[in-house]
Amino acid sequence: xxxxxxxxxxxxxxxxxxxxxxxxxxxxxxxxxxxxxxxxxxxxxxxxxxxxxxxxxxxxxxxxxxxxxxxxxxxxxxxxxxxxxxxxxxxxxxxxxxxxxxxxxxxxxxxxxxxxxxxxxxxxxxxxxxxxxxxxxxxxxxxxxxxxxx
Numbered sequence: 001x002x003x004x005x006x007x008x009x010x011x012x013x014x015x016x017x018x019x020x021x022x023x024x025x026x027x028x029x030x031x032x033x034x035x036x037x038x039x040x041x042x043x044x045x046x047x048x049x050x051x052x053x054x055x056x057x058x059x060x061x062x063x064x065x066x067x068x069x070x071x072x073x074x075x076x077x078x079x080x081x082x083x084x085x086x087x088x089x090x091x092x093x094x095x096x097x098x099x100x101x102x103x104x105x106x107x108x109x110x111x112x113x114x115x116x117x118x119x120x121x122x123x124x125x126x127x128x129x130x131x132x133x134x135x136x137x138x139x140x141x142x143x144x145x146x147x148x149x150x
Contacts, residue, residue, distance in 0.1 A: 002054070003142050004031040004089025004113075006082075006104045007038035007121075012096030015118060017045035018135035019093055024051025026143060031056065031088045033081065034065040034072055038095045043068035056085045083107045090146035093138050094121055105129070114145030 003023050005016060020030050020042035030046040032039040034055020043053040047068045055069035058081045065072040075081040082100055086092050086108040092115045094101055102122055108115050115129045118138045130145070132138035 001027070001090050001143070001146055002029040002031050002088055003139075003146065004086050004092045004104075004108075005038070005042035005095060006033070006085060006092060007095035007097035007101050009096035009098070010037050012038050013041035015135050016041035016095040019095060019118065019138055020045030020047075020051070020053075021049045022135055022139040023142075024049035026139065028143070029054060031085060032069075033058070033085050033100075034069050036066060038097070040066035040068060042095070054088065056081050056088060079103070086113055087111055089113060090149060091116065091142040093118060093132075093142050095138075097122060112149070114142070114149070116141045116145070 016038040024046040029052045031054045034057045046053050053069050054071045055065040056073045058078045060076040062072040082104045086104050092108045094117045116138045117131050130141050
């Protein structure tokens with residue numbers, strides 16, 4: 001199973017790292033945008049737990065990936081790579097974030113991917129969007145959603 005972890009903001013790194021670690025402990029591959037802050041923290045948590053990570057990069061250089069990425073996918077398409085990030089996950093966990101994260105949430109729902117927003121997070125509502133109070137709750141909700149889809 002692959003779970004996409006999206007978001008940004010250095011203030012959210014501890015929670016993102018916990019999410020990455022918990023996902024890896026459950027045998028999931030962690031997919032991120034491959035850069036810094038939340039993306040690096042989720043990948044770091046996964047790697048520290050012995051997991052596998054994929055970074056889908058906006059640019060054209062694998063070297064731009066953070067040091068915890070096992071498999072870097074270069075796209076050369078800038079922010080449009082956000083679609084590939086969420087499409088690569090069986091479910092999506094949003095940790096913090098800015099406008100790119102909001103776009104990813106929209107793409108995920110358009111693709112039928114369930115989204116778990118880890119509090120505090122974007123105030124979006126609708127079918128397929130759930131909220132979680134803790135990293136452990138976020139992981140449980142994402143895994144349940146991914147298993148339900150299939």
